Amino acid sequence: MKAYTAIDPPEVLAARLGISASEIIKLDGNENPYGSSPKVALALQAHPWYHVYPDPAQRGVRQALSEYVGMNADSIIAGFGSDELIDLLARLFVGIGDEVIDLPPTFGMYPIVVETQGGQVISVPRTKHFDVDVDAVAKAITKNTKLLFLANPNNPTGNISSEKTIRQLLELDLIVVVDETYFEFCGKTVAHLVGKYENLVVLRSLSKWAGLAGLRLGYGIMNPVIIERLMTIKPPFNLTVATEAALVATLADRQLLMDRVHMLVAERERLTELITANVTGAHCFPSEGNFILCQFPDGIAPRVQSALAQRGVFIRHFRDPHISDCLRISVGKPDQTDTLIKNLLEVIEEMS
Numbered sequence: 001m002k003a004y005t006a007i008d009p010p011e012v013l014a015a016r017l018g019i020s021a022s023e024i025i026k027l028d029g030n031e032n033p034y035g036s037s038p039k040v041a042l043a044l045q046a047h048p049w050y051h052v053y054p055d056p057a058q059r060g061v062r063q064a065l066s067e068y069v070g071m072n073a074d075s076i077i078a079g080f081g082s083d084e085l086i087d088l089l090a091r092l093f094v095g096i097g098d099e100v101i102d103l104p105p106t107f108g109m110y111p112i113v114v115e116t117q118g119g120q121v122i123s124v125p126r127t128k129h130f131d132v133d134v135d136a137v138a139k140a141i142t143k144n145t146k147l148l149f150l151a152n153p154n155n156p157t158g159n160i161s162s163e164k165t166i167r168q169l170l171e172l173d174l175i176v177v178v179d180e181t182y183f184e185f186c187g188k189t190v191a192h193l194v195g196k197y198e199n200l201v202v203l204r205s206l207s208k209w210a211g212l213a214g215l216r217l218g219y220g221i222m223n224p225v226i227i228e229r230l231m232t233i234k235p236p237f238n239l240t241v242a243t244e245a246a247l248v249a250t251l252a253d254r255q256l257l258m259d260r261v262h263m264l265v266a267e268r269e270r271l272t273e274l275i276t277a278n279v280t281g282a283h284c285f286p287s288e289g290n291f292i293l294c295q296f297p298d299g300i301a302p303r304v305q306s307a308l309a310q311r312g313v314f315i316r317h318f319r320d321p322h323i324s325d326c327l328r329i330s331v332g333k334p335d336q337t338d339t340l341i342k343n344l345l346e347v348i349e350e351m352s
């Protein structure tokens with residue numbers, strides 16, 4: 001099994017380069033450069049119950065999420081990041097010899113959780129423009145196929161699969177996990193289909209739009225029957241009391257956080273235009289997330305990534321052969337974009 005290549009935190013990157021963490025331009029984790037709501041720090045400071053275990057039934061968290069999502073709390077479960085729910089779903093549905101459809105290039109955790117369960121990953125590569133090949137998926141399904149993971153918007157390509165495509169997948173005989181970790185950046189969801197399709201699981205996260213990546217909170221929206229089974233197998237205290245306090249404070253500051261989301265969406269377009277206009281031969285794929293995938297000419301992508309890292313500017317290169325000539329850049333603040341572009345042009349100039 002290949003290990004997931006996780007990113008390092010700023011202090012580790014800074015120590016490696018012998019600079020301070022505040023000098024790092026960190027555009028490799030799709031994190032929110034504006035941080036969490038200021039109300040979160042206040043709520044964490046005021047919280048009186050850190051010595052008591054959190055509610056194993058997640059009542060407060062599920063109720064708060066239910067109001068945010070507009071669905072009943074019995075259709076919602078929270079996890080230690082959407083990562084934990086991806087893992088729990090594999091634990092629930094995948095056994096030795098079961099097959100799971102993966103749609104590369106996509107989020108790297110899906111194959112890992114499947115193989116951990118002794119399942120077999122069936123890769124159905126996306127088309128040239130990273131669309132899902134529904135016919136190829138249908139052909140790949142056997143009596144052993146249990147699950148399909150679809151990131152929407154897809155990470156790292158940034159594109160969306162239409163509701164029509166997702167409905168076609170839902171008509172196939174398997175559980176379809178639509179991972180909407182970047183939902184707030186595009187506003188497109190299939191959560192409204194949960195009542196109609198018992199085999200639909202929608203995942204969301206507070207890591208990106210709400211800037212809570214370090215606190216770890218994701219949630220799933222699905223049929224209450226699946227929720228009950230997940231509640232049975234999850235660790236009893238998979239959330240912390242701090243998480244609940246942070247969630248309530250976050251949702252009370254929704255407007256500020258969504259204003260930041262809109263700033264990031266505008267900055268994503270500016271970043272795309274700057275690269276397209278200034279880097280000869282580079283192509284940025286249209287994105288609906290808080291990141292863009294850019295294709296670079298002449299096989300320079302990995303060298304550009306490491307040259308930028310030497311300068312304290314961190315972006316992401318993936319070993320996946322479908323996108324080995326590409327780099328994924330998380331959208332930062334405008335000054336981070338400017339520093340990135342300056343350094344990008346300099347390292348490309350040095351290479352030529």
Ligand SMILES: Cc1ncc(COP(=O)(O)O)c(C=O)c1O
Nearest residue numbers: 081082083107151155205207218
């Ligand atoms: C598509 C996708 N799913 C899930 C995750 C995990 O998110 P979380 O921080 O909620 O565990 C990520 C993180 O980058 C992601 O890109």
